Amino acid sequence: xxxxxxxxxxxxxxxxxxxxxxxxxxxxxxxxxxxxxxxxxxxxxxxxxxxxxxxxxxxxxxxxxxxxxxxxxxxxxxxxxxxxxxxxxxxxxxxxxxxxxxxxxxxxxxxxxxxxxxxxxxxxxxxxxxxxxxxxxxxxxxxxxxxxxxxxxxxxxxxxxxxxxxxxxxxxxxxxxxxxxxxxxxxxxxxxxxxxxxxxxxxxxxxxxxxxxxxxxxxxxxxxxxxxxxxxxxxxxxxxxxxxxxxxxxxxxxxxxxxxxxxxxxxxxxxxxxxxxxxxxxxxxxxxxxxxxxxxxxxxxxxxxxxxxxxxxxxxxxxxxxxxxxxxxxxxxxxxxxxxxxxxxxxxxxxxxxxxxxxxxxxxxxxxxxxxxxxxxxxxxxxxxxxxxxxxxxxxxxxxxxxxxxxxxxxxxxxxxxxxxxxxxxxxx
Numbered sequence: 001x002x003x004x005x006x007x008x009x010x011x012x013x014x015x016x017x018x019x020x021x022x023x024x025x026x027x028x029x030x031x032x033x034x035x036x037x038x039x040x041x042x043x044x045x046x047x048x049x050x051x052x053x054x055x056x057x058x059x060x061x062x063x064x065x066x067x068x069x070x071x072x073x074x075x076x077x078x079x080x081x082x083x084x085x086x087x088x089x090x091x092x093x094x095x096x097x098x099x100x101x102x103x104x105x106x107x108x109x110x111x112x113x114x115x116x117x118x119x120x121x122x123x124x125x126x127x128x129x130x131x132x133x134x135x136x137x138x139x140x141x142x143x144x145x146x147x148x149x150x151x152x153x154x155x156x157x158x159x160x161x162x163x164x165x166x167x168x169x170x171x172x173x174x175x176x177x178x179x180x181x182x183x184x185x186x187x188x189x190x191x192x193x194x195x196x197x198x199x200x201x202x203x204x205x206x207x208x209x210x211x212x213x214x215x216x217x218x219x220x221x222x223x224x225x226x227x228x229x230x231x232x233x234x235x236x237x238x239x240x241x242x243x244x245x246x247x248x249x250x251x252x253x254x255x256x257x258x259x260x261x262x263x264x265x266x267x268x269x270x271x272x273x274x275x276x277x278x279x280x281x282x283x284x285x286x287x288x289x290x291x292x293x294x295x296x297x298x299x300x301x302x303x304x305x306x307x308x309x310x311x312x313x314x315x316x317x318x319x320x321x322x323x324x325x326x327x328x329x330x331x332x333x334x335x336x337x338x339x340x341x342x343x344x345x346x347x348x349x350x351x352x353x354x355x356x357x358x359x360x361x362x363x364x365x366x367x368x369x370x371x372x373x374x375x376x377x378x379x380x381x382x383x384x385x386x387x388x389x390x391x392x393x394x395x396x397x398x399x400x401x402x403x404x405x406x407x408x409x410x411x412x413x414x415x416x417x418x419x420x421x422x423x424x425x426x427x428x429x
Contacts, residue, residue, distance in 0.1 A: 014365035015358065015403055021372065021395045024382045029224030033200070036386060037207040037216065040375040046112045046209035047376050048119065048219070050126065051387065054104035054197035057172045057238070057318065061189065062181035065197075068190045069099035071139055072129035072198070079124070081135055087121050095122065101173060102317040103387060104197070112210045115218060123222050127200065131190045143182050155327055157254050158262035158428040165250075165424040166268050166321050168243040173319055201228035204386070208379035242268065242319070248421075252428040261333035261429040265340055266323035267422045272315045272388050276413060278401045280313065280322075283410045286360045287311045287347060288324055294343050295324065305329070305336040317388070322417065333427045347414035352407040364402050 025037045059065040073095065074081035088095045093110035095118075108122050150156040160176040167174030205223065207215070270277060281289075288295035288311025295309045309326035328336045371377050385394055 013358070013362045014369060015361050017365065017369070019365070019368060019372070019395075019399045021381065021392055022378060023392070024379075029205075029220055031224050031226060031228050032230035033203060033205060033223060033228065035205045035207070035216070035219065036379075036382060037211060038375050038379050038382070039209075039211055040378070041209050044112045044210045045109065046115060046211050046215065047107065047109050047207065047379060048115070048122070049105055049107040049206040049379075049383075051103050051105045051204045051206065051383070052198050052202055053102070054193070055100050055102040056175075057102050057240075057316075058197050059172070059193065061184075062175055063177050063185055064189050064193050065099040065104065066177070067136075067139060067143075067182075067185055068193050068198075069097045069104050071131055071135055071190060072194055073097055073125050074135040074139075075130045075132040076124055076128040077130050078128070081132075084121070084125060088118065091118060093118055095125075112215065115215055119218055119222055126198065127226075129194055129198075131187050131194070133187055136185065136187055136190065140182050140185060143177075144179055147177065147179060147182070152255065154254050154258060154260060154262040154428040157252065158264045158325075158426060161250070161252065161426055161428065162264035162266050162323060162325075162424060163321075165244055165246050165248075165426065166242075166266055167319065168241075171240045171242060173316060173321075174242075174244070199228070200226055201230050206379055206383055208375040240318075246424075248424050250424075250426045252426060254428050258429045259330050260327055261330050261427050262325075262327050263333060263337060263340075263427050264323060264325050265337070265423055265425045266321055267417070267424065269313060269315075269320040269322040269417070271317065271320050272390075276416070277313075277315065278398050279405045279409060280413055280417065281398075282357075282360060282364065282402060282405050283347070283413050284311050284313050284322065285364055286352065286356065286410070287343065290360075290363050292359065292363070294346070295326075295340065298343055299326070299328075299336055299339050303332075303335070303339060305332045305339070309336075309340075330429050333429070337425065337427065341420065344414070344418040344420070347411065348418055350411075352410055354407065357407055357410070361402055365399070368399075 022038070022040075027035050029035055054065060054068065056065045073084060076084070079087075091110060091114045093108060093114060095108050097106045098104065106122070106126060108118060110118050164174045164176060169175050200223065205219065207219065269280070285293065287293060288309060293311070295311060299305050299309050300307065306326045306328040309324070311322070311324045314321045314323065324340055326336065371381050381395070385391065
């Protein structure tokens, strides 16, 4: 049958689609290390990632986690930083390491055909990092310079301060790096942290792309034959009480001549394991999670106080936060804060129109379509589930909630979590 090009195809909202997360292969290497992998994509590329409990939560002193992630690839017992970088670059590969609040990851992106050359290099860098004194000196020098420049920016200071207010400066999620902490770093700090937290026995391996039996066998040979201690028991979680006694409303002058202010309004919020988390994603999106949100419509489009304003949920393993953030002209910061509270109050007292709620649901589900397109995106979706102790059922539950949550339930959430007395409010100029 010929296609009728005069008739437009039917338009379907994402809320009408069926969402399915393709399964992931789960296996144990010979030494017990967990490996999760996906085969797919049309290009001969691969992503190999190792995740360690080496984030800020686990560091014994400030600044160690990020310094270790930055420097362990800057030298081994037999190779310099230049030789390591050159080895990856000549194959057009990307090799990076990063430490976050809870985890640190080591990731390689490359053409699949180069894995036999590059995976042994990754293994050497990971297991034989030497942390040369000269590399540490340069890191400290450059980090302090970047910090001093950033401290002149109101948004940088506001981000530091709101986390400290929410959790307390002594809490891993609340403390921020200071010049003295960087200065005090020693090579032994990095060596010991690397030995303790980048222990291969604590790794979780993830792989995706054009991979099959040959690539899995290569991973087995390089990482599965290493003698490690893989604990089947849950490791004890350090306890860091949330403790802050600061004033809930603060105004900070960072630059007496500044013409712009950074606004942060935030509160602590439960982790992904809490039953309120998924429906709160819907409410947060409506409030300030996308360009058509209420905050954006009022404070950007109607009032013209800012170029952009957002509300974000930040879930970590052992806590979380909900933060509204924007930058505005110094002369309109207080007016912008007033409008934020008006919008929060509206969600507590006025029912959400069905049309607006459907738009938000379609936005959320439409974004998920992109997350399910391609092996790397699928792996990242699976990785978020696995690292938080979930299985595919959590993905299905999320989809169900996004599709079916109704306005009264969201209004009840607003009344529960948008209590002004639970928030900290700061403006930094």
